[in-house]
Amino acid sequence: MLRPRAFSQLLAVAMLALAMPAAAQQPAIYDDRDRVHPVFATHGMVATQEANATRIGLEVLQSGGNAVDAAVTVAFALAVTLPQAGNLGGGGFMLVHDAARDETVAIDYREMSGAAASRDMFLDATGAADPEKSRYSGLAVGVPGTLAGMALALERYGTLSLAEALAPAIELAAGGIVVSAELSDSLKAASERLQILSDTDGVARCHTVYNCTDACPRGIHVTKAIGELKLAMVTGKLD
Numbered sequence: 001m002l003r004p005r006a007f008s009q010l011l012a013v014a015m016l017a018l019a020m021p022a023a024a025q026q027p028a029i030y031d032d033r034d035r036v037h038p039v040f041a042t043h044g045m046v047a048t049q050e051a052n053a054t055r056i057g058l059e060v061l062q063s064g065g066n067a068v069d070a071a072v073t074v075a076f077a078l079a080v081t082l083p084q085a086g087n088l089g090g091g092g093f094m095l096v097h098d099a100a101r102d103e104t105v106a107i108d109y110r111e112m113s114g115a116a117a118s119r120d121m122f123l124d125a126t127g128a129a130d131p132e133k134s135r136y137s138g139l140a141v142g143v144p145g146t147l148a149g150m151a152l153a154l155e156r157y158g159t160l161s162l163a164e165a166l167a168p169a170i171e172l173a174a175g176g177i178v179v180s181a182e183l184s185d186s187l188k189a190a191s192e193r194l195q196i197l198s199d200t201d202g203v204a205r206c207h208t209v210y211n212c213t214d215a216c217p218r219g220i221h222v223t224k225a226i227g228e229l230k231l232a233m234v235t236g237k238l239d
């Protein structure tokens with residue numbers, strides 16, 4: 001049995017709960033005191049980890065491209081401006097929602113093992129797992145799926161040609177970019193491993209990672225990549 005004082009306290013709490021407006025129980029997601037506020041858009045939105053890529057994706061939408069056009073163009077741009085967020089040598093997944101059909105499709109373009117891969121390829125002489133082989137050696141390199149995935153997405157769901165989607169990335173690669181804080185941090189974090197590829201003459205020894213036998217002058221891979229992308233623009237194919 002509740003005593004009079006206890007009952008009056010319980011009644012006061014109940015009355016206070018009834019008097020509280022619903023908004024107070026469910027705080028709004030927008031508050032002027034927050035450092036970061038939600039962004040609202042009517043017709044579309046692009047969000048990436050790097051400003052140049054976001055700008056390029058937005059320009060695609062503003063020029064009449066659809067979401068897949070923007071996503072593919074952004075992926076190529078990120079390969080230049082922030083490789084850790086969009087690399088041509090990797091793979092991934094893409095979810096595409098077709099509003100007209102009310103259908104959502106998943107495209108799987110993850111990397112695949114090479115034809116010569118085997119169960120024991122990452123074991124050392126004693127049969128134990130060797131993380132150096134599985135993470136940093138040429139054996140750890142998979143067959144990339146990104147380019148094939150991007151090309152397939154454009155072909156099935158996009159409106160841009162492959163050449164049009166590649167053009168902004170090529171322009172960024174050829175003209176150069178201002179290194180962002182994120183890119184700088186990622187390069188610093190990988191500096192020790194990158195240094196392994198360089199000797200005192202400033203020559204990258206590609207055999208260290210790729211088991212090649214020839215020395216590759218610095219910049220040759222970037223130049224080759226730009227050339228291959230330009231070739232893809234002309235031929236419409238990626239080898």
